[in-house]
Amino acid sequence: MARKNIEDYRELFIRDIPLMDMRAPVEFAQGAFPASVNHPLMTDSERQAVGTCYKQQGQEAAIALGHKLVCGETKAARVAQWKAFCEANPQGYLYCFRGGLRSRISQQWLKEAGVDYPMVIGGYKALRRFLIDTLEDIVIQPKTLIGGNTGCGKTQMLTELANGIDLEGAANHRGSSFGRYVSGQRTQIAFENTLAVDMLKKQAAGHSHLVYEDEGRIIGSVSLPLPLLKTMQQAPIALVDDPVDVRLERLLADYVVRMQQDFCLAYGDDAGWQQFAAYLAQGLFAIRKRLGYQRYENLLAVQQLAIHRMQVDGTLDGHYDWLHPLLSEYYDPMYAYQLSKKADRVVFRGRYVEVRDWLRDTTVK
Template sequence: MSRPNCEDYRQLFVNDTPLMDMRAPVEFGLGAFPTSVNRPLMQDSEREAVGTCYKKKGQEAAIALGHKLVHGEIKAERIAQWKAFCEANPQGYLYCLRGGLRSCITQQWLKEAGIDYPRVVGGYKALRRFLIETIEQVARQPITLIGGNTGSGKTIMVNELENGLDLEGAANHRGSSFGRYVTEQHTQIDFENVLAVSMLKKQALGINHFVLEDEGKTIGSASVPLPINSAMQQATLAIVDDPMEIRLTRLMDDYVVRMQRDFVAQYGEEQGWIRFAEYLERGMFSIRKRLGLERYEQLLQVQQSAVRTMQSSGSLEGHVGWLQPLLEQYYDPMYTYQLSKKSERIVFRGEYDEVKAWLIEKTR
């Protein structure tokens, strides 16, 4: 028995429903959804040719060209890919840009191959609009921010709280000059989509008061959605005041231990070490003007020496020689200045466990 086409967008996202995206790769690359897989009806060049034909000769001629371009072995190969997806994901759905022609053609060809597979009504456009509206809705709900100097464990806490929303996780970037990961940062659209899906899942648990990390307007190359950014400018703050040694331990694990391990896992031992050293060097280079040339060159020398020592002996001690001055001379003064502009919105201060306990009690 066939399932109806879907208009319940909320349940699609809350249930992590598998989605087969029929758009061309170039469209998919600009932005998609966390559970979507690209199985295009037409490749980029084919879509471009059909689009040009549509503008010059109309829909009927464009459809005819599409069938001419996707036929025979090419058509059979694509249907085989679609069938494999449908059989692996019997509860899934397919969609194209607007839930129109490409979805209907795909459904028809699948039906001829013996599979009745439903589509998302309204397609990508409708799903995307629903997620944007979700972000706007959450921005109108109560929000509390976690603040604190670099290394205070704000992102860790956000992920430990049931009502926490991880902006950096959604962006796949930690926000600082050393904030990139081995994997590519999400596109703006993907960032917003991942964030909105996280919001929907929290709402499904009955959550209506959210906790976010105190962020600037951008996280790496991604911009915090304007409604959320505006709400954050008015939100109250709970500040984590952890001692330097605890913060250094967190940063050592985050920027040094974890990143070295991930680079080696991704690129192999030799290339991994080279890329790890380049990652740290690039992070320092990006703040050279604010550090001043002399201080930048001194810290860079200590940093790269620490990498060589770490590679030869496994010792992490050398990294303290650049991480601690970077906190004391750059990050801490900068954040102290930024926080001074928000002092009237600070409602609690304490060490990590104290702030976490306060947030659990006050924002449930």
């Protein structure tokens, strides 16, 4: 029995139902959903040509052009790709932008190939609207923020809390000048979609009080949704007070050891080391004005020497010589100033484990 087209968007996202996105690659790149895969009906150039034809000659001529552009071996290859997805994901659905012509054509071609595959009613636009509304509804629920100096493990703590919402994970960026990942950052739309899906899953699991990291307005190149930012600016803060040596170990693991491995895995050994050195240098360069040029030059020299020693004999100790002053002379004073403006919102403070356990006791239902 053929499955029906669906408009239960909540169920799609909570269960991570596989979605086949029929939009053009440029549309998908601007923003998609965590469980979606792009298998377009038309390429970017084909879509542009059909769109121009539609504006100049109308829908009938545009449809005719589309069939002319996607026919023969081209059509067969795309349908074969769709069919493979459908067979691998029998519980999934397809969608285009509005659940209109592209979805219907894709369904028809699949049916001709022996596959009856349902679509999402309303398409991407309806799914996106649902997530925006979801986010606006959930952000008004009670929340607590995790604060603390750089290296206090705030993001790690969120992953250990059943009601934690990892904003930096949704952005795929750690927020600081050294925050980018090899895999690159999500777009604003993809960030918002990923964040809303995470919130929706936490809500479905019964969590009415969520925990976030005490973030600023910007994470890398994306902005926090304004409704969320406004409620975070009033939320209570649980502050992590970990000693410098513990924080340095976390930074060394996150920004040095892990990133070196990731760059070499992505680019190969030689190019990977070059990319890794450029990544750390760019992190300092981004804050050179705030550091002061002389301090920037000094830290950069120490940093690059540490990278050289690390590459030659695996020694990591040299990295403490630039990470420690970066914390004590730059990040810590900056956070102390920021915290002074919201000190009245701090409701608990302690070491990492103490804060984590307090949050579990007071926010997890």
